[in-house]
Amino acid sequence: MSAGRIERTVVSGQPGWVKRAEHVGLRLRLQKGDPRRLFETERRAYLSLQDAHLPFPKVLASGPDHFVLADAGPTVRSLLRAAGPQDPGVRAALVAAAEALARLHGAGYSHGRPNLCDICWQDGRITFIDLEKYRVTQNTRSGHIRDLLIFFFDLCAETGAVDAAVLAARDAYCRQDAQGIWAGAVQRMRLLRPVLALIGVLTRPLRHKRDFRALAPLVALFCDPR
Structure with a gap:
């Protein structure tokens, strides 16, 4: 079974959420844009804001195909x-x-x-x-x-x-x-x-x-x- 796009995980004992690039068909690609580009844009945004002391979640781990954010509670x-x-x-x-x-x-x-x-x-x-x-x-x-x-x-x-x-x-x-x-x-x-x-x-x-x-x-x- 393939890994889901967004899943719960634990990094060094801290609960978090792992997010991966979305795989979509042609219709959604045309509506939303290139999912790989959107994923990379978001990953870089989180990393760039880590030291700004703003209300964004901590990045617990990051790689070329995923990033993990600290759990921040319910929406x-x-x-x-x-x-x-x-x-x-x-x-x-x-x-x-x-x-x-x-x-x-x-x-x-x-x-x-x-x-x-x-x-x-x-x-x-x-x-x-x-x-x-x-x-x-x-x-x-x-x-x-x-x-x-x-x-x-x-x-x-x-x-x-x-x-x-x-x-x-x-x-x-x-x-x-x-x-x-x-x-x-x-x-x-x-x-x-x-x-x-x-x-x-x-x-x-x-x-x-x-x-x-x-x-x-x-x-x-x-x-x-x-």
Whole structure:
């Protein structure tokens, strides 16, 4: 039996996850790009960030066809789906994730795609994983704004509304936002609002789908602040 792409492992007594290049067919290769190139990009990203004192996992081992990351606990998305947004533990994880993202931006770095499934929470610590989309060229104000919108899009897709958990995450980000990234996201969303409104009308029959139900609360969060 061939080894899986992502598997649990232990390195020198420390639990971790081994990741290998994905093997995909032509359709996914055209959609996602060369999996070997994406794997190597991510491996180099983790290695380059090891000494930056940022919330990324420790690389326990690395080779030409694999790397092993220290286990960082469950993802925030899994916690949210298991217990719901009103659970105090989940609320604490969302607040911590938003604060960590703001601090990451304050340090001059962008994640690239900070979905809730790419953020882990363990022992009061947030860790960002899955750096396939990390690029040094995105460590800019524009990249930070994109990160912020992706994070809250994913959160709104889970909640389907601007609820107390979403507002708590917003407030947590803003408390750490010394660069005005939130204001930049508001400006960008207001420019996009007519287009997003049209998309909302055209996709109304699909609002039960996860991503489409995020549109209305995302626009409300950034364009109609409470």
